[in-house]
Amino acid sequence: MGSSQGWFVDTVTDTIGAIASPVGTGGIAIVRLSGADALRIAGRMIRLKRRGSVPAMKSWSMALADVLDMGSGRVVDECIVLAMRAPRSYTGEDVVEIQCHGGVVVAEKVLSLAFRLGTRPALPGEFTKRAFINGRITLDEAEAVLDIVTSASEESLFQAGRRLKGELGSMVEKWETQIVDLLALLQGSIDFPETIEADKSDIQDLLAGLSHDIGAVLERAPLGLALSQGVEVCLVGRPNVGKSSLFNALLARERAIVTDIPGTTRDVLREPTEWYGLPVALLDTAGLRETEEVVEALGVERAQTAAVESNVILYVLDDTQGIYDEDVQWLSKWQNRNCLAVVTKVDLMKQQVDLKLLRDICQDRWVRASGATGFGIEGLKKKVQSMFASLGDPEALAPGSARQVDCLGRALGEIQRALGYLNQGWTDDVIVLALEEAAGSLMELTGKKVSGETLDRIFSRFCVGK
Ligand SMILES: Nc1nc2c(ncn2[C@@H]2O[C@H](COP(=O)(O)OP(=O)(O)OP(=O)(O)O)[C@@H](O)[C@H]2O)c(=O)[nH]1
Numbered sequence: 336m337g338s339s340q341g342w343f344v345d346t347v348t349d350t351i352g353a354i355a356s357p358v359g360t361g362g363i364a365i366v367r368l369s370g371a372d373a374l375r376i377a378g379r380m381i382r383l384k385r386r387g388s389v390p391a392m393k394s395w396s397m398a399l400a401d402v403l404d405m406g407s408g409r410v411v412d413e414c415i416v417l418a419m420r421a422p423r424s425y426t427g428e429d430v431v432e433i434q435c436h437g438g439v440v441v442a443e444k445v446l447s448l449a450f451r452l453g454t455r456p457a458l459p460g461e462f463t464k465r466a467f468i469n470g471r472i473t474l475d476e477a478e479a480v481l482d483i484v485t486s487a488s489e490e491s492l493f494q495a496g497r498r499l500k501g502e503l504g505s506m507v508e509k510w511e512t513q514i515v516d517l518l519a520l521l522q523g524s525i526d527f528p529e530t531i532e533a534d535k536s537d538i539q540d541l542l543a544g545l546s547h548d549i550g551a552v553l554e555r556a557p558l559g560l561a562l563s564q565g566v567e568v569c570l571v572g573r574p575n576v577g578k579s580s581l582f583n584a585l586l587a588r589e590r591a592i593v594t595d596i597p598g599t600t601r602d603v604l605r606e607p608t609e610w611y612g613l614p615v616a617l618l619d620t621a622g623l624r625e626t627e628e629v630v631e632a633l634g635v636e637r638a639q640t641a642a643v644e645s646n647v648i649l650y651v652l653d654d655t656q657g658i659y660d661e662d663v664q665w666l667s668k669w670q671n672r673n674c675l676a677v678v679t680k681v682d683l684m685k686q687q688v689d690l691k692l693l694r695d696i697c698q699d700r701w702v703r704a705s706g707a708t709g710f711g712i713e714g715l716k717k718k719v720q721s722m723f724a725s726l727g728d729p730e731a732l733a734p735g736s737a738r739q740v741d742c743l744g745r746a747l748g749e750i751q752r753a754l755g756y757l758n759q760g761w762t763d764d765v766i767v768l769a770l771e772e773a774a775g776s777l778m779e780l781t782g783k784k785v786s787g788e789t790l791d792r793i794f795s796r797f798c799v800g801k
């Protein structure tokens with residue numbers, strides 16, 4: 336659990352409200368209120384069916400009730416009301432959840448009644464932001480909430496769930512405590528050199544250990560980011576080689592137009608999918624070639640941009656045509672990226688692709704497949720998935736956002752700097768400066784020390800009502 340952020344407290348006295356369930360019709364719609372006045376406001380618009388009133392409800396209790404329109408005196412809907420009192424609620428404040436029937440108008444009406452009684456519309460992620468501000472969760476846990484909501488695969492959910500339980504945060508806090516204790520020791524030896532002496536080899540061991548442990552978590556960053564944000568996989572290659580056929584085969588549905596006319600695909604097509612637990616956004620693009628045709632030329636430009644911006648490039652080669660000079664150029668250009676060559680149309684048994692040349696350019700980064708028969712499609716998915724899974728033990732904990740990776744990277748850099756200073760015999764005050772920076776970066780990760788802009792950036796990615 337994170338510490339309370341004192342300097343935010345006066346910004347969170349008002350009561351906020353939002354529809355917490357998705358827009359549309361469904362079984363139930365949930366209107367959520369949070370703040371010091373939540374119970375009182377709910378009490379004025381809700382009449383419990385049995386006895387009592389919302390403000391008198393016990394914490395973590397529920398009741399059947401009617402929502403009343405005070406203006407017309409009409410019953411708007413029959414609902415179930417849940418009361419959760421501060422500090423034992425999601426936000427750490429008084430929270431009321433009103434479960435009404437799952438219609439758009441019903442939920443909007445219930446919310447509008449709450450607004451009329453002084454509730455303010457919640458901003459995106461404001462409930463979770465309050466949970467952070469009130470010390471219910473740390474910042475990495477708040478990010479994990481978003482990762483859980485947006486999880487595109489079971490693996491993503493597994494990692495995000497562990498971060499929400501605070502596994503990453505508590506590890507980071509342990510490192511931070513070790514550094515802070517060391518800082519106290521070093522500061523003591525600076526202030527009282529006769530009485531306190533810091534043992535150099537103990538400090539070396541400690542810093543080397545920290546450096547190893549943080550480095551190990553950072554090594555898993557590409558896996559963590561791939562799982563939380565998904566990877567973009569982009570099909571590129573010359574016209575007519577079979578990109579769109581592979582696109583369809585990889586999605587197992589006829590999403591893209593396939594014809595034997597070179598230059599069929601123009602715009603970039605983007606479809607979400609999942610390959611062995613890896614959330615993937617698959618992109619199909621226009622065939623790469625010089626062209627005078629305006630629309631196609633724009634498509635070719637977009638194809639190159641999409642390839643450069645993607646996490647994985649699948650460079651498609653046509654086994655009935657072999658490897659052209661342009662193919663060699665593109666493959667060589669992208670060989671230091673996550674680029675995999677896909678030799679397709681192998682069902683036609685033409686074997687025009689020179690495998691020796693392909694191995695020279697791509698080493699083992701190529702596969703054989705057929706968009707027409709489905710041959711090699713699962714192997715291709717598995718190979719892309721293993722590019723990320725092999726980045727670390729999938730069971731091991733990984734950071735889930737670029738922000739977390741940045742904080743860990745800076746902490747590691749400062750610890751290594753401190754270790755370097757120590758080995759070179761620099762004075763303690765220089766080492767102290769580096770270690771203070773390291774501790775600061777770790778505190779940023781959990782949100783103990785964080786700017787308002789960082790918070791705004793994180794919570795603006797949430798939906799309203801979360
Ligand atoms: N037999 C066979 N034919 C294929 C295969 N893949 C594609 N084709 C055929 O090759 C032609 C071109 O396929 P597309 O998938 O449209 O090729 P593309 O690379 O998307 O082409 P552009 O969009 O024009 O760049 C079509 O006639 C397909 O039916 C394959 O694996 N086997």
Ligand SMILES: [Mg+2]
Nearest residue numbers: 578579599600
């Ligand atoms: Mg195409």
